[in-house]
Amino acid sequence: MDKQWKLYEDLDSILYSEAQLKEAVAQLGERITRDYQGKKPVMVCILKGASVFFCDLIRQIDLPLEIDFMVVSSYGNGTSSTGEVQLVKDLGRSVNGRDVIIVEDIVDSGSTLSYLKKVLDSRGVSSLRICSLLDKPARRRVPLSVDYSCFEIPDAFVVGYGLDYAERYRNLPDIGVLAPRIYQES
Numbered sequence: 001m002d003k004q005w006k007l008y009e010d011l012d013s014i015l016y017s018e019a020q021l022k023e024a025v026a027q028l029g030e031r032i033t034r035d036y037q038g039k040k041p042v043m044v045c046i047l048k049g050a051s052v053f054f055c056d057l058i059r060q061i062d063l064p065l066e067i068d069f070m071v072v073s074s075y076g077n078g079t080s081s082t083g084e085v086q087l088v089k090d091l092g093r094s095v096n097g098r099d100v101i102i103v104e105d106i107v108d109s110g111s112t113l114s115y116l117k118k119v120l121d122s123r124g125v126s127s128l129r130i131c132s133l134l135d136k137p138a139r140r141r142v143p144l145s146v147d148y149s150c151f152e153i154p155d156a157f158v159v160g161y162g163l164d165y166a167e168r169y170r171n172l173p174d175i176g177v178l179a180p181r182i183y184q185e186s
Contacts, residue, residue, distance in 0.1 A: 007169055011159070011176035016151060018173040021161055024150035025053065025133075029060020032101070032131070032148060040064045041099045044091065046116075047071045049105035052162035052170070053133040053150075057103065068092055074112045085115040096124040101148075105163050106134040110144035117144075134158065134175070157183065 016024075032041075040063065045054040047069050058067060071089035100120055107113055113130055120128055131148035138155040157180075159165050160172030165183055 005172070007172055008176070010169070010179055010182045012179045014174045014176045015153065015156070015158055016161075016175040018161075021150070021173075021175065022056070025056045026060050028131070028148055028150055029057055029062075032057075033060075033062045036061075036063055036099065039099050040066065041101050042066045042068060042093070042095055044095075044100060044102050044120075045069050046102065046104045046112075047089070048170070049162050049164065050103050050133070053105055054103045057131070066093070070116070072112050072116065074109075085112050087115075087119070094123070095120060097126050099127045100125045101129050101131050104130065104132045106136060106153075106158070107132045107144065107146050107149075108136050108139045109141040111142055114142045114144050133161070134163075 043054070043058055043061075043065055045051060045067065048071070054067075058065065068091045069089065070087070070091060073086045073088055074084060102113065102116055102120070104113060107130070117128060117130070129147040130144075132146050133150050135146045135149040135152045136155060137152065156177045157165070158175050159169035159178045160175045162170050163175065164170045165178055169178070
């Protein structure tokens with residue numbers, strides 16, 4: 001790793017560089033722009049992990065759109081989902097009759113997004129799609145398909161570009177595989 005930041009010492013490898021992320025997000029923004037021509041989608045950012053991806057993505061979408069935020073929790077400070085989803089912060093607007101795109105950092109077990117889909121479907125959305133920076137299908141516990149994704153990744157614990165471990169590493173501009181020694185110490 002040619003990065004000099006101390007946080008890089010905790011990574012086994014870089015999975016996606018800052019340049020690769022920028023290119024993938026631009027391509028995804030173009031695809032969403034094409035798919036939603038003539039519509040005004042509501043982009044819902046799932047905080048905190050998706051915030052970096054979300055900000056970069058919405059600047060690549062050439063459409064009138066609205067944004068909102070939700071906070072859900074299913075990880076705590078661990079490396080895998082507990083399966084128990086908790087809605088911490090809800091939307092600030094009605095999505096009844098709207099085209100909604102949920103923007104998430106990573107789809108792992110699928111529990112969180114399956115829960116959110118049920119919640120938002122019950123609110124009468126016109127359409128609902130899932131957009132994720134990373135898709136990790138090897139860990140899926142519930143049937144769930146991701147409509148938009150930048151990368152499908154192997155079963156590894158990744159951090160950077162908004163993704164964290166115990167609130168650390170979100171500020172790394174790349175996505176890297178966290179060394180197991182870091183989370184096994186806890």
